[in-house]
Amino acid sequence: MAKQEQPGLLIVEIGGVRGVLEGHVELLKKHFHLITMKEFLKKKERLSEKIKSVLIYECRPVIDRELLQSLPHLKVIANSGVGVDHLDLKLISSFGVKVTNTPHAVSDSTADIGMALMLASARRLVEGCQIAVSPQTEHFAADWLGDEVTGATLGIIGMGSIGYKVAKRAKAFEMKILYHNRNQRKEEEEQAVGARYCEKMEDLLQQSDFVILVVNLTPQTHKLIGKRELELMKPTATLINISRGAVVDHDALVEALQNGIIKAAALDVTNPEPLPRDHPLLKLKNIIITPHIGTATVQATRMMTEEAVANIQAVLNGLPIPSEVIPQ
Numbered sequence: 001m002a003k004q005e006q007p008g009l010l011i012v013e014i015g016g017v018r019g020v021l022e023g024h025v026e027l028l029k030k031h032f033h034l035i036t037m038k039e040f041l042k043k044k045e046r047l048s049e050k051i052k053s054v055l056i057y058e059c060r061p062v063i064d065r066e067l068l069q070s071l072p073h074l075k076v077i078a079n080s081g082v083g084v085d086h087l088d089l090k091l092i093s094s095f096g097v098k099v100t101n102t103p104h105a106v107s108d109s110t111a112d113i114g115m116a117l118m119l120a121s122a123r124r125l126v127e128g129c130q131i132a133v134s135p136q137t138e139h140f141a142a143d144w145l146g147d148e149v150t151g152a153t154l155g156i157i158g159m160g161s162i163g164y165k166v167a168k169r170a171k172a173f174e175m176k177i178l179y180h181n182r183n184q185r186k187e188e189e190e191q192a193v194g195a196r197y198c199e200k201m202e203d204l205l206q207q208s209d210f211v212i213l214v215v216n217l218t219p220q221t222h223k224l225i226g227k228r229e230l231e232l233m234k235p236t237a238t239l240i241n242i243s244r245g246a247v248v249d250h251d252a253l254v255e256a257l258q259n260g261i262i263k264a265a266a267l268d269v270t271n272p273e274p275l276p277r278d279h280p281l282l283k284l285k286n287i288i289i290t291p292h293i294g295t296a297t298v299q300a301t302r303m304m305t306e307e308a309v310a311n312i313q314a315v316l317n318g319l320p321i322p323s324e325v326i327p328q
């Protein structure tokens, strides 16, 4: 019997910052015949009929009308990661192509980064580290004190799977938990972690010592946090962003941090990434910025690839899709 040909999976490249991790290639090869974008562009005529799925690794914007037109048998674009703001969902769906993402794989590692940023900011870890390693340091004494998160109020904006994992961690730190969700109250999660729902985001902003952003980037959440929202926050409060940079108005944030409207910020995401090297946010002392490393763990990246494979297989075999993204 002739060996059945593996379905062709188009990926951007292998390795480097845009590519599928080298360590995951074997796993993918078990299920698919891998075709890199470079190979595809060279042999478009021959390969376009063979490709049924595309794997987008992290948030690389490579899907446009021209590519979609050149893949007549494409069934699914599997996004490795939860955020799909880099994809034009309506355009993709108009080609009859499904989009999937990996919300389960990313939730623990991204929630961990949220906690890490909160703790690092509260205890001024980066400044402390600089004192400890500076050649100028003669004795270990900082002329400042940090804050404890125990007993403080954490406001979670966006109680999805990552927001809930943040809440579970915050409960273990004995924090008071508030949350706001645009559409849906999450009563089960509320009870499990003892969180209080704020129907109005304004109430959460006014009451929280730490505000963490865990929403998807959509036209509704673009610049969700601007001058007005920052002014509602306590002057002693810290803003943490682990969602997408564009959820926060950066000019308003610079102003708020410079003028003591809020105490500090800790961002794993900015707009753009990276920020231009002369951006005013990079010059402030009361900010911590990390380079979008929410999912940058061995475990999460592996699970992301596995979850993407499961999604693709479900689409190709006409089975229920574990994580389909439906255009709103």
Ligand SMILES: O=C(O)[C@H](O)CO
Binding pocket: 058, 059, 080, 081, 082, 083, 084, 106, 294, 295
């Ligand atoms: O969306 C996600 O899952 C992360 O930000 C990685 O891109």
